[in-house]
Amino acid sequence: MLVGYVRVSKNDGTQTLSPQLDAMREAGVESNRIYEDMASGRKDDRPGLNACLKALQPGNTLVVWKLDRLGRDLKHLVKTLDDLRSRNVGLKVLAGAGAQIDTNTSNGRLFFGIFAVLAEFERELIVERTQAGLAAARARGRKGGRPRKMDRSTLMMAMSALSDPKANASEVAKRLGITTTTLYMYLNGDGSLKEAGQSIIS
Known part of the structure; x- marks a missing residue:
């Protein structure tokens, strides 16, 4: 047809x-x-x-x-x-x-x-470019995938800021350049660590 x-x-x-x-x-x-x-x-x-x-x-x-x-x-x-x-x-x-x-x-x-x-x-070109990009990233000490938005220093600053009872979580996240969702992924509202946060600190 x-x-x-x-x-x-x-x-x-x-x-x-x-x-x-x-x-x-x-x-x-x-x-x-x-x-x-x-x-x-x-x-x-x-x-x-x-x-x-x-x-x-x-x-x-x-x-x-x-x-x-x-x-x-x-x-x-x-x-x-x-x-x-x-x-x-x-x-x-x-x-x-x-x-x-x-x-x-x-x-x-x-x-x-x-x-x-x-x-x-x-x-084949796409696969080759992807593999070359990952190899170059690994050579610079980076792993594949999305970069983690929360590192140890950012987490420590977030803990300190949220320990203040008057702190506003959304404002803290904005100052640190992360989303509120990301902030709460690692910390509780009082600044105490969640399991994901513990893994970064340890």
């Missing part, structure tokens, strides 16, 4: 979907299986595209007028096409630089294979 997706960047009347819709119908896509967006390709939230991708089933073929109708940028395009390939959804491009791409043909399947390699390359 053929499923179409069309998009124009502006919805002020200066651009029209008609040429794309005509091309879809000529390619054999039924009108009730064409999804539309009137939004910039740079936008993350494109309800028509989201609905289209969700509706696609294994064995379907997604038909687009041009490749730039589909992806926000090359990275997004590679990710989208790799997702289609993994779901056994084909792709057919009707015009533009990717014209005549059709994964029902051997050349089209080669095209999908190239994008699969690019997607794998991108994933």
Whole structure:
């Protein structure tokens, strides 16, 4: 089954979907299986595209007028096409630089294979960058994960401040650059230590 997706960047009347819709119908896509967006390709939230991708089933073929109708940028395009390939959804491009791409043909399947390699390359780069970042952090004495907002010196100042019966917990937290939630995670309202606070002191 053929499923179409069309998009124009502006919805002020200066651009029209008609040429794309005509091309879809000529390619054999039924009108009730064409999804539309009137939004910039740079936008993350494109309800028509989201609905289209969700509706696609294994064995379907997604038909687009041009490749730039589909992806926000090359990275997004590679990710989208790799997702289609993994779901056994084909792709057919009707015009533009990717014209005549059709994964029902051997050349089209080669095209999908190239994008699969690019997607794998991108994933490996992300893993490599993450590992390099963690290694650099460890070399500087930092552990992975979010930095702890409460350290020993901050805790000691908080204990001293809260020992004053007139102290206001939210004001103390603000002065120390932490949230009230974080403050109460380590201390009771009178400045005495909770279990988490004891672990820092010890």
